Amino acid sequence: MKTIRITSDLITGIPMIDQQHREFFKRIAAFLECVEAGKCDWVQLGGTYSFLEAYAIEHFDAEKSLMTQAQYPEVVSHLKMHAAFVAQLEAMNPANFNEDDDGAGLRMSFLLVDYLKQHIAVTDQKLARWLKDRHPDQYGQVKT
Numbered sequence: 405m406k407t408i409r410i411t412s413d414l415i416t417g418i419p420m421i422d423q424q425h426r427e428f429f430k431r432i433a434a435f436l437e438c439v440e441a442g443k444c445d446w447v448q449l450g451g452t453y454s455f456l457e458a459y460a461i462e463h464f465d466a467e468k469s470l471m472t473q474a475q476y477p478e479v480v481s482h483l484k485m486h487a488a489f490v491a492q493l494e495a496m497n498p499a500n501f502n503e504d505d506d507g508a509g510l511r512m513s514f515l516l517v518d519y520l521k522q523h524i525a526v527t528d529q530k531l532a533r534w535l536k537d538r539h540p541d542q543y544g545q546v547k548t
């Protein structure tokens with residue numbers, strides 16, 4: 405697994421979303437490096453899990469408000485993806501596993517990389533394009 409970089413496909417151009425995503429990238433990059441190096445202990449895994457739990461509530465709530473206010477037509481399917489991520493995350497709660505479970509860090513890494521590629525780079529980008537297109541006064545025109 406390669407260390408993540410903040411590439412342009414992960415930047416939406418919507419300041420509130422990008423600001424929260426940046427916090428996520430920073431934390432995840434450190435976690436992936438730690439797992440990759442085989443140095444991620446149970447305490448770090450638990451810390452990452454707690455961060456993600458809190459982050460998901462805050463960030464998904466913020467995106468929900470944004471989509472609702474803007475009357476985004478794909479709000480339901482977008483929120484379903486958020487709920488699916490939360491469900492997958494909860495299934496990985498380290499509190500439910502033994503500390504000698506070597507695969508826990510790797511499983512969480514795969515979930516996070518998948519979330520970056522499938523959700524942020526695709527679904528959040530789709531929302532951002534729609535916001536910029538439909539509400540250019542607030543979010544600016546889409547760059548071509």
Ligand SMILES: [Fe+2]
Nearest residue numbers: 421467524528
């Ligand atoms: Fe997001």
Ligand SMILES: [Fe+2]
Nearest residue numbers: 467482527528
């Ligand atoms: Fe989202």
